[in-house]
Amino acid sequence: MEITQLYAIATGGILVILMLVNFRPYIEALLRAASLPTSKYLTYPRIIHRHRYFGPWSRADVTVQFLYIAVNTFCVGFRFPNVSTAGLRAANLSLINMVPNFAGSHLSFLADILGVPLRTYQQIHRSSGIMSVSLLLFHVLTIIGSRNPFPLQVAENLWGLIGGCSLLLLLLLSNPFLRSFSYEILIRIHQALAVVSAYSIWRHLELKPLVPRIYAYIFAATFLSTFLLQGFFIHRSQARIVHFEDTIKVELTLSRPLKVKAGQYINLWIPSLSFWSTFQSHPFTVASWSDREQVSLDLFIEPRGGMTQKLLHRLTFGSDSSQPRLDGSLPRLALFSGPHGISAPVGDYETVLMVSSGSGIVAQLPYLKQLIYGYNSRKSRTRRVHLVWQLETRETGIAVQSIINEVLTNDAFHIKRRNTVGRDNGSDSGSADLERSIERVDAVQHPQLVNVHNGPADLEKILRGEMEAKLQEAEERGETLVMVSGTDELRDQLRELVRTYLDNQMSLLELEYQPA
Ligand SMILES: Cc1cc2nc3c(=O)[nH]c(=O)nc-3n(C[C@H](O)[C@H](O)[C@H](O)COP(=O)(O)OP(=O)(O)OC[C@H]3O[C@@H](n4cnc5c(N)ncnc54)[C@H](O)[C@@H]3O)c2cc1C
Structure with a gap:
């Protein structure tokens, strides 16, 4: 792609944004009018019902996924290129599709930036991940099909292979069945593989022309800016943790008042609980509400199988190791990010x-x-x-x-x-x-x-x-x-x-x- 084409895309993008801002009232009216038929015929009826590891999928979900696949297939096959051109296009498209996956370290934060619920962003993350890996596999198949030598002594090839393998492994380990065994371990492996993939992609593209190298710059720039921006949403507090039989209550006394809208949640990190809690943060809804800024927040936690279960165990018996029983009356340092999420009107x-x-x-x-x-x-x-x-x-x-x-x-x-x-x-x-x-x-x-x-x-x-x-x-x-x-x-x-x-x-x- 020439630099003039990039200029044309940027200018066109700005003009479209200005037009959309100007026509916003009409667009909103159109969306309101379309809301009832869309709900009736697309978002409420389900094509695939809920199963243990997949679904439910509404007609809207299936239509969106179908369009997503169709657009990518169209781009790969546009004007019937030869196999190697189609393979290169697939590789470029794979990189473009990866942007939502590498845009930041915290999905809650990315969901907030786009103004969508966390569940929707998780769906985007999943779909773009599957699409990227599928396109990458197509790219690999075209290389295998070309029967050209692929010496691994060449750094570009070696990093390409490492990147491809780590992305494939990353996708396979995202299987909900495997996650049900140990969410925490699998999420850490997922993140480690993402880092390996990002580094390998960078090394693979190092000597390539500006396009596709520019995609790696875009990843790095978006990741860095969201990472730095996130810092403004980290808060310090003192947590008092008590339990009522099997329900844990956490009262956070904040270091500075904070406005939290109804329905919003925070990602809580209490490093002093145990060695492993240092590496974990968990989302919890803020149960307290005020029309003003709050100086303390209440959270209610239902223990599950991991950190929350250990927390309850330490509150009631002390842990199996030498750690003593947790004294709920003693405040302890708790950091959290947020508030995250959309508040419904x-x-x-x-x-x-x-x-x-x-x-x-x-x-x-x-x-x-x-x-x-x-x-x-x-x-x-x-x-x-x-x-x-x-x-x-x-x-x-x-x-x-x-x-x-x-x-x-x-x-x-x-x-x-x-x-x-x-x-x-x-x-x-x-x-x-x-x-x-x-x-x-x-x-x-x-x-x-x-x-x-x-x-x-x-x-x-x-x-x-x-x-x-x-x-x-x-x-x-x-x-x-x-x-x-x-x-x-x-x-x-x-x-x-x-x-x-x-x-x-x-x-x-x-x-x-x-x-x-
Ligand atoms: C937006 C949101 C708000 C929530 N609010 C509350 C609340 O107010 N009270 C409450 O009791 N629970 C809440 N949860 C659920 C709570 O976050 C999980 O139960 C908790 O993280 C489980 O931790 P664990 O280590 O004990 O879980 P594990 O036994 O290791 O995992 C059990 C399940 O919890 C989920 N989970 C575990 N860790 C995380 C994580 N870091 N991020 C997201 N999901 C995770 C996964 O689905 C996993 O399958 C909320 C979840 C979300 C997404």
Whole structure:
């Protein structure tokens, strides 16, 4: 590629950006108009249902992946080049596709830069990785097919081979089946292989012309700038760690106040916990919320198999090694990056139905607080909030009980609506349903706001109830948002149910944290 072509691409890009900024209101209107048919026919219906290691894939997912493959295939085969030209094109395309994979060390941070949820960026990371390795394999096949000698004494060839092998290994080890054995070990191998691949690619391209060498410069520049930028989002705090049976609560006292929006999370790093914790950071949702900057943050952790399980073990028994039992009352240094993630504009909806299971309640709590604050201060449109929480163990309930009770104490929905509207149909403006399968929750201080049921929640009935309540509204009927943070089954069930109400202005939002 000539330098003049690069100039043309850059100038064209700037003009397109300026045009898009100018036409933004029309583009937004178009997207709003397309939103319902897109949801109805593309994003909600599923072609492939959820399986243990893959899926679910909606029609939209399959269409996007198909287009992605089609565009890359078109570029490789454009004007039917000879095999070696097609092979070189595939190699260049492979490098271009790798940019999202090497753009930074932290996916949460890259997701924030693009303004997409972490799950979406992880999907982009996966798809571009698979595409890059597939194109690279095609490049290798064309070299093998050419039967030209490939002496490994030549540094370019040797580094090409090392880079190709490490990328292939990296892809194979990204298999979710292998990750289920030890997430932490496999993620470190993944990162080490990424470093080896990046270095090998650089050495492989060292003596090549500006294109494709420029792609290596782009990798390096993007990686370095995001890495440096990340430094501004690292915070220092003192952590107090306590546990309620099997649920861990971490209170972070911040070194400087921080604004955290509802639904955002942080990547927590507590180096002093153990030797291995020095190398690990884990994402946790900030359960506390305030309309101002916060000086302390609350996190609730459900122990899994790795660092979180060890943490609980040390809080209760001390570790197997010589390390003593952790004293939760002693503050310890904790660093974290963030806040990360997108906060949903829940206050724009007339009705909000929050559904969660187990520790998924943690992701709903800050939104609940924000909604109640918004209602009291007349900053939000929301008139009805309904929280459904399926509890499997008593401990999760006890751990977050104080926050729930505090939220319900501040709730003006119930009282104000009854006074002003004088409903006689028994439906409250703000209410919570606790669904338990083991024992009754007896610690709730607000029986007038909380219904306790045994067994799984009848979601179909709850959604129908919400729709009927909305249809009875004399005032203008607004949109309904169903927010979910729960098990795969719960989310799948809700998606199918919400799909039937799309015409009634109902939509589903899957929060960033979804408990396993
Ligand atoms: C945006 C977000 C918010 C979250 N909020 C909460 C919360 O508020 N409370 C809570 O209890 N849990 C939350 N989680 C889940 C929590 O991060 C994991 O349970 C925790 O990292 C497990 O650590 P472990 O070493 O014990 O896990 P392991 O037993 O080693 O792994 C179990 C699973 O946890 C996930 N996991 C492990 N390490 C990481 C990591 N560094 N980054 C991302 N995922 C990882 C993987 O899916 C893995 O399969 C959240 C996850 C995300 C993505």
